[in-house]
Amino acid sequence: MKLMILRVPFLPAAGMALFPFILVKTQRLKLNKVIINHENIHLRQQLELLVIPFYALYFLNYLLNLLYYMHHDKAYRNIVFEREAYSNERNPEYLKHRTFWSWTSFFAARYQSA
Numbered sequence: 001m002k003l004m005i006l007r008v009p010f011l012p013a014a015g016m017a018l019f020p021f022i023l024v025k026t027q028r029l030k031l032n033k034v035i036i037n038h039e040n041i042h043l044r045q046q047l048e049l050l051v052i053p054f055y056a057l058y059f060l061n062y063l064l065n066l067l068y069y070m071h072h073d074k075a076y077r078n079i080v081f082e083r084e085a086y087s088n089e090r091n092p093e094y095l096k097h098r099t100f101w102s103w104t105s106f107f108a109a110r111y112q113s114a
C-alpha cells in the first residue's frame with residue numbers, strides 16, 4: 001500500500017497515524033524511516049481493528065495505564081499498540097512478516113525506557 005504522508009506543522013507529536021494517513025510535524029520527518037515505520041505499524045493496527053475500535057482501545061488502555069503508573073509517559077509507552085510499534089519500529093521488514101492482531105502478544109511485554 002502506498003503511504004500517504006502529510007505534513008501538519010501544529011501536530012503535538014513528531015508523528016501520528018490517522019488512518020489512512022501518516023501525519024508528521026516537519027518535512028524532514030517524511031524521510032525518517034523509524035518514525036514512518038512506527039506510524040505504519042499503527043496504520044496496520046488500525047486497519048485490522050476497523051479504525052474506530054482502535055482509537056477506543058488505545059484510549060482505554062492509556063487511561064488504565066495512567067491509573068496504574070500515575071505517569072503520562074509510562075502510561076503512553078505501555079499502551080499495547082505502542083509496545084508493538086516501539087519494539088519493531090527499527091525493523092524495516094517487520095510488517096512483511098507480521099501476523100494478524102500481533103499487538104495482542106504485547107500485553108505481556110513491558111516497555112523498557114532507556
Ligand SMILES: [Zn+2]
Nearest residue numbers: 038042082085
Ligand atoms: Zn506510536
